[in-house]
Amino acid sequence: ADCRYTCHQECRSLIQLDCRRPGQWQSQLSPESTLLPPCSQNVTQAVEEEKPEPPTVQEIKQKIEKYNAKVTNCLLMKLNDDGTYTGFIKVHLKLRRPVTVPAGIRPQSIYDALKEVNLAEMTDKRTSFYLPLDAIKQLHISSTTTVSEVIQGLLKKFMVVDNPQKFALFKEMRKDGQVLFQKLPLTEYPLYLRLLAGPDTDVLSFVLKENETGEVEWDAFSIPELQNFLMILDKEEKDKIQQVHRKYERFKQKLQQTLKEARGKPG
Numbered sequence: 489a490d491c492r493y494t495c496h497q498e499c500r501s502l503i504q505l506d507c508r509r510p511g512q513w514q515s516q517l518s519p520e521s522t523l524l525p526p527c528s529q530n531v532t533q534a535v536e537e538e539k540p541e542p543p544t545v546q547e548i549k550q551k552i553e554k555y556n557a558k559v560t561n562c563l564l565m566k567l568n569d570d571g572t573y574t575g576f577i578k579v580h581l582k583l584r585r586p587v588t589v590p591a592g593i594r595p596q597s598i599y600d601a602l603k604e605v606n607l608a609e610m611t612d613k614r615t616s617f618y619l620p621l622d623a624i625k626q627l628h629i630s631s632t633t634t635v636s637e638v639i640q641g642l643l644k645k646f647m648v649v650d651n652p653q654k655f656a657l658f659k660e661m662r663k664d665g666q667v668l669f670q671k672l673p674l675t676e677y678p679l680y681l682r683l684l685a686g687p688d689t690d691v692l693s694f695v696l697k698e699n700e701t702g703e704v705e706w707d708a709f710s711i712p713e714l715q716n717f718l719m720i721l722d723k724e725e726k727d728k729i730q731q732v733h734r735k736y737e738r739f740k741q742k743l744q745q746t747l748k749e750a751r752g753k754p755g
Contacts, residue, residue, distance in 0.1 A: 545571045551683055559687050563626075565679075573631045577682050579642060579657070579694045581623045586616040586720070587648045588713055616716045619646065629679050636674040642696060650713075656699040661692055669695065 543551070552565045552573060565575035591613035625642060635657045643652060658669045659681060672678070678694060685692035709717075 548573065548683075555683055555686060563687070565683065573679070573683075574628065575631075575679050575682065576626055576628050577638075577678050577694055578689065579625050579627060579638070579696050580660075581619055581625065581642075581696050582621065583619050583655075583696065583698060585698055586618050586716065587646070588614050588616050588650050588710070589647050590649065591615040614649065614710075614712055616713065631677060631679050631683075633677065633679060634674060635672045635676045635678060638678055638694075639674075639696065654699055655696055658695045658697055659692055660695050662690055669697075 548571065549567055552567050556564045563576040565573055567573045625645065627638065627641060629638065629641075636652070639652050639655050639657055642648075643650065643655070657672045657678070659672055661668045661670070672681075681692065
């Protein structure tokens with residue numbers, strides 16, 4: 489009411505105010521007194537009330553027919569008798585950090601995939617390398633496949649042995665000339681999002697990125713991974729130092745040249 493500070497109802501216990509007012513006003517102010525009427529609770533309830541009901545089988549059938557009518561390749565969706573459906577999604581891999589894979593393992597063959605042979609378990613040796621930037625992987629999944637299962641499936645296909653918690657699946661959308669990213673919860677169903685958006689990847693696409701939680705959970709990394717990070721940081725630091733040295737060396741040469749030319753001029 490006095491300082492016009494506003495916060496969520498559930499955040500009030502975290503607020504500490506330092507209102508610059510005379511003594512009696514400052515002593516009377518508290519997070520409780522700055523809260524507006526509990527409208528935030530009403531908003532939350534309204535959102536919950538507006539949550540759409542799960543689509544019926546008939547609605548899903550209509551959406552699939554509409555989706556398949558727009559498909560320009562063979563990547564159609566198929567409705568099953570039990571109401572579930574299957575289809576394809578493409579995932580862009582945009583990983584900025586190296587991943588850990590088994591060392592000395594041959595690429596997975598069709599035989600291995602059919603027999604579900606886990607080549608990563610055949611050796612304890614590990615190595616790290618960068619996946620190709622913006623590589624694309626196509627997955628055939630079900631409407632019951634969650635984001636968590638998609639991440640695990642991608643890691644298995646590339647024989648990545650890192651903790652799946654290090655990665656997150658994002659949906660990429662384009663709106664008004666801007667590219668927007670939104671992190672998907674692990675319980676979300678990517679194929680349903682694909683169905684709603686249609687087959688056009690310019691409208692919606694999926695991206696696998698590092699799980700940026702704000703704080704790095706170092707416990708999730710192994711000792712070789714941490715040592716590899718140190719090596720990478722050390723190399724980046726040396727490269728940066730060399731760039732700074734070259735920059736100021738060029739500046740020094742230009743300054744010396746300017747002084748040399750100025751000595752031969754009057755004044």
